[in-house]
Amino acid sequence: MTSALSIKDMLVSFDDYVALRNVSLEVVKGESFGIVGESGSGKSTLLRAVAGLATFQQGRLAVNGRDYSGRRRDKEFYRTVQMVFQDPYGSLHPRQTVDRLLLEPLAIHGIADTEARIVRALDEVGLGPSFRFHYSHQLSGGQRQRIAIARALIVEPQILLLDEPTSALDASIQAEILNLLEQARRDRNLTFVMVSHDLGVISHMCERLAVMRNGEVVEGLSSADLANRKVSEDYTKRLLVASEGFVR
Amino acid sequence: MTTLLTVENLQVSFPTRTGVVNAVRGVSFTLGRERLGIVGESGSGKSQTGRAIMGLTPGHARITADKLQFRDIDLLKASARQRRSLRGSDIAMILQDPKYSLNPVMSIGRQIVETLRTHERVGKAEARQRALDMLEAVQINDPERVYDLYPHEVSGGMGQRVMIAMMLIAGPELLIADEPTSALDVTVQLEVLAILDKLVAERGMGLIFVSHDLRLVSSFCDRVLVMYAGKVVEELPSADLAKAKHLYTQGLLNCLPKIGADRHPLPVLERKPEWAA
Numbered sequence: 001m002t003s004a005l006s007i008k009d010m011l012v013s014f015d016d017y018v019a020l021r022n023v024s025l026e027v028v029k030g031e032s033f034g035i036v037g038e039s040g041s042g043k044s045t046l047l048r049a050v051a052g053l054a055t056f057q058q059g060r061l062a063v064n065g066r067d068y069s070g071r072r073r074d075k076e077f078y079r080t081v082q083m084v085f086q087d088p089y090g091s092l093h094p095r096q097t098v099d100r101l102l103l104e105p106l107a108i109h110g111i112a113d114t115e116a117r118i119v120r121a122l123d124e125v126g127l128g129p130s131f132r133f134h135y136s137h138q139l140s141g142g143q144r145q146r147i148a149i150a151r152a153l154i155v156e157p158q159i160l161l162l163d164e165p166t167s168a169l170d171a172s173i174q175a176e177i178l179n180l181l182e183q184a185r186r187d188r189n190l191t192f193v194m195v196s197h198d199l200g201v202i203s204h205m206c207e208r209l210a211v212m213r214n215g216e217v218v219e220g221l222s223s224a225d226l227a228n229r230k231v232s233e234d235y236t237k238r239l240l241v242a243s244e245g246f247v248r
Numbered sequence: 249m250t251t252l253l254t255v256e257n258l259q260v261s262f263p264t265r266t267g268v269v270n271a272v273r274g275v276s277f278t279l280g281r282e283r284l285g286i287v288g289e290s291g292s293g294k295s296q297t298g299r300a301i302m303g304l305t306p307g308h309a310r311i312t313a314d315k316l317q318f319r320d321i322d323l324l325k326a327s328a329r330q331r332r333s334l335r336g337s338d339i340a341m342i343l344q345d346p347k348y349s350l351n352p353v354m355s356i357g358r359q360i361v362e363t364l365r366t367h368e369r370v371g372k373a374e375a376r377q378r379a380l381d382m383l384e385a386v387q388i389n390d391p392e393r394v395y396d397l398y399p400h401e402v403s404g405g406m407g408q409r410v411m412i413a414m415m416l417i418a419g420p421e422l423l424i425a426d427e428p429t430s431a432l433d434v435t436v437q438l439e440v441l442a443i444l445d446k447l448v449a450e451r452g453m454g455l456i457f458v459s460h461d462l463r464l465v466s467s468f469c470d471r472v473l474v475m476y477a478g479k480v481v482e483e484l485p486s487a488d489l490a491k492a493k494h495l496y497t498q499g500l501l502n503c504l505p506k507i508g509a510d511r512h513p514l515p516v517l518e519r520k521p522e523w524a525a
Contacts, residue, residue: 038436170460171289171500172500172503176516178513182512182513201505240507242438243434245463
């Protein structure tokens with residue numbers, strides 16, 4: 001079991017506000033790891049700190065054994081780690097065609113045979129080549145999220161950071177995107193780190209999960225524990241109750 | 249049960265450069281003092297149905313119906329002035345995201361008082377007191393403090409409670425809630441729903457709950473209308489949801505991941521063209 005992502009005592013603060021307090025996580029290569037919690041629990045900050053979108057003041061981060069603590073992330077990092085964001089309406093450039101959007105990561109990483117790769121990437125996310133010259137505003141939310149996934153997968157990363165990838169979508173579209181992600185993970189042997197507030201989604205997608213609250217990991221458990229209601233923290237129990245819907 | 253609202257063959261269409269888009273195509277239902285859920289995907293016409301009843305459809309759209317009646321008022325023939333006096337005082341609407349639906353440059357208390365004083369002749373002191381009482385009714389612990397806050401200073405859950413307070417202060421008989429909890433955290437969702445549930449029951453209002461989440465709606469409402477492509481494909485009591493006959497309803501139910509259910513891949517919705525016919 002080799003570690004894909006190792007986080008030790010990570011601390012992120014924004015001025016006086018501590019968003020992450022000494023969080024430690026270990027994600028094994030090939031596994032799908034979930035993080036649940038409510039708004040403000042620090043779950044998105046954790047992903048952003050890994051991706052380099054937020055800086056962490058203390059702690060260590062290692063990806064595939066390479067240490068990235070306090071060091072600029074190089075191209076190698078971004079070839080290994082890619083991220084898909086929550087809001088497909090906000091994460092695609094509004095004035096670039098799909099073709100241009102997919103070309104960008106290839107150009108950055110100096111990858112050749114762009115033509116074939118773009119066609120293949122679109123095909124993999126279930127969109128035909130006809131979508132290549134569309135703008136993102138011409139697409140539905142589900143189609144945009146497919147493009148965002150294609151953009152992340154096109155540089156053939158090993159680790160995918162998923163920040164609420166389906167919470168802006170309808171339940172029916174969510175099922176399609178989740179299936180697409182699972183398929184991609186099987187085909188490419190990817191490691192997932194997935195953040196969501198929906199326990200149902202996390203237990204479906206992930207083998208292990210961490211429950212976060214106020215910037216701390218309060219409980220780590222497996223999806224099987226969750227299914228058998230073997231949870232110890234009150235907070236996790238509350239999330240479980242909430243996931244079962246409204247009870248009068 | 250007295251009928252509060254009758255909708256017969258409601259059609260809402262939008263003329264566009266590329267032809268007419270029929271958002272709602274012949275929706276009919278009646279509503280008493282009960283909780284009705286309207287469920288469907290984006291673009292199914294569920295929100296436009298609610299907006300047409302509220303009178304918030306954009307001006308260029310065409311609304312036709314055999315009947316659109318609230319109590320004894322024909323909403324199709326009502327003047328703009330009459331519609332305006334109904335909106336807020338008799339029919340109220342809760343929108344999805346308090347971040348966008350509250351006025352950002354007006355304090356919470358003032359917004360609530362504004363709603364009240366638009367519909368009722370009350371003095372300043374009394375209006376303030378009633379706004380505070382209303383904030384307390386939606387379980388805001390410290391109404392005096394929240395009264396003077398601005399919307400950006402409160403959390404999403406609290407913002408949505410403020411929204412509910414504002415909508416209920418004039419004592420409407422019909423409340424349309426359009427995805428009232430979709431922007432909120434799961435745990436907060438339940439708190440807001442519980443408050444809504446209690447107030448709707450206490451005041452004996454009619455409620456139309458519009459959402460894409462079939463499971464949530466069915467746990468909250470007495471009856472559910474399932475919409476697809478502008479039409480109602482199935483209507484059933486929430487208790488009988490498991491016995492849904494239409495494939496679309498079953499599909500909506502099945503596509504949700506459940507804790508402990510090992511279904512890979514998840515069943516996806518098949519959309520048959522004949523459902524839209």
